[in-house]
Amino acid sequence: MSTEIPVHAKERLKGLRSAANASGVFTSDFSVNEFLLVRKAGFEPIGLCVGSCVYHVGIQYGSWNRNQELDVLSKAMYHARELALSRMRAEASAMGADGIVGVKLTIKRLEWDEHLLEFIALGTGVVHGSGHKGFRAHDGGPFTSDLSGQDFWSLLHAGYRPVEMVMGSCVYHVAHRGVLAGLGTAGRNVELENFTSAMYEAREIAVERMQAEASAAKAEGVVGVDMHEGSHGWQTHVIEFFAIGTAVLPLEQEIAPEKIADPIMVLSVND
């Protein structure tokens, strides 16, 4: 790699405004490393895409002593995210993006009303540097991915391309325990099978839904899956199980392991 500073960069350093960006300004929330690696992967950022949705989440209570999915809440949490994501995607389509990388999906509670949740999806729209359209999603629109710029580069080098962010949500009410239930177990550590079972059920519903989305997007697999639990101001026994990841497809055809460049293994002095 040459250490010579390119002419454009030199001109900027001299304080001259370059005409290199004649078509306008791109916006992104990339870090320096992300920016460099997205370009190294052959893509150029064109603009920040954002979608938001303020959602009034309805009320649903679980029966005191019953494990059950709260489908009204599940549906609200899913639909609101879906609206935010599809608005972000529409913005990316409008600017001609081939995809969106680094999507951050966040939820905020609005202080003045406990039923209002604000969902925000924010990512950077990118285009392929030489106009290759093969990276678009199965419906011809931009791909979406919550992968960072670094992860995007790594994914392409592992032989895969991102297709779509896929997710599954299950808001679940974990039953309360009867007062008498504890008596039989005094003096022993015993498993509470009812609760264990609740965890299995809720997690299974969330994962199944995510996997169904990946199948619908004709993906081969889902990478970077995060399965986590969250509570958004509900009763103490109500919890959301949420699975999210990026559905991926092999690039043209899967690269055989021996064709993937061997990463150099190092013993890191970092934390």
Next chain:
Amino acid sequence: MILGIFDRFKGPDAETLAARAREAALHAEIVAALQTGRVPAPMRARLEGARTGALPWIATLTPSELLIVRSHGLRPIAAVSATCWLHYGFSWTEGHSQGWETALQRLSQEAQAAGANAVLDVKMRTVPVHIANSMDFTLVGTAVHVDGLPPSPDPVIATVPALEFVQLLEADVVPTGIAVGAHFEWMSDWRGNAGGVGWWNNEARQLSMLWEEVRQRAHADLRRNARARGNGVLAHVNFSQMFEREVEHQPKQYLARHIVVATTIDARRGVPIPHDIKMVVDVHAGKTPLTGTTPHHQSYATNEVEGAI
């Protein structure tokens, strides 16, 4: 993305009843499976679908982790998970060993159902639902298949990330699972001076000895439990708590407890590390001594602090 997935919730009565019946059947199947020590049928079907390719594979790995496992001939099959929710009728401290051990066995069964050789990136989790005297022990990881090997009847469970798993394998070390060491002791302060006396510096010797005792026994317990799985541990969690309890007309009581959770490994001694040490610049975001450790701006709170998804 599909919204059709929720269509089944729309109708009121007949559909709700059908959904409830399905829920009840699922619940009964899961409880029966837990009691007989097998993988519940719906999970088994999903894992088999992922194994045969009928369903998309699922990996908790990041793309760079995917890259590194693929370059070492490993393929992700499915995300696997296991839970044991335990009630502490006897001892909170010693329940940890039982809870993680049960979850570990269930995770291993899921991995077998997925036809895996190993489970990587196993994370230990507990949901934030607080139910008196109980806690859940949950393990989540990614089951992988090693190219050219038949499915294993006893898959390796690695509570380390993919990169560290591969690093260990290259150094001829196999991570094998989890071992827990736990111990607690109550101590009564008969002489009323356990917390130290007077206005001068002096060691609260009884409390020191209590801690020594509890920690040594917890570590002895760890060593005993680890022996079944390997010949070494990497102890990544050391947790301890001490409480004082005052009871009327009786001496003060102290409770000390210590829990240590470790990744067990099987290592051949004296094998040289095959890698040279080189200074490199890591392009991944995160802590590195090369870019300083203080944040470069702190004027604006980011969305993340409001609570991630």
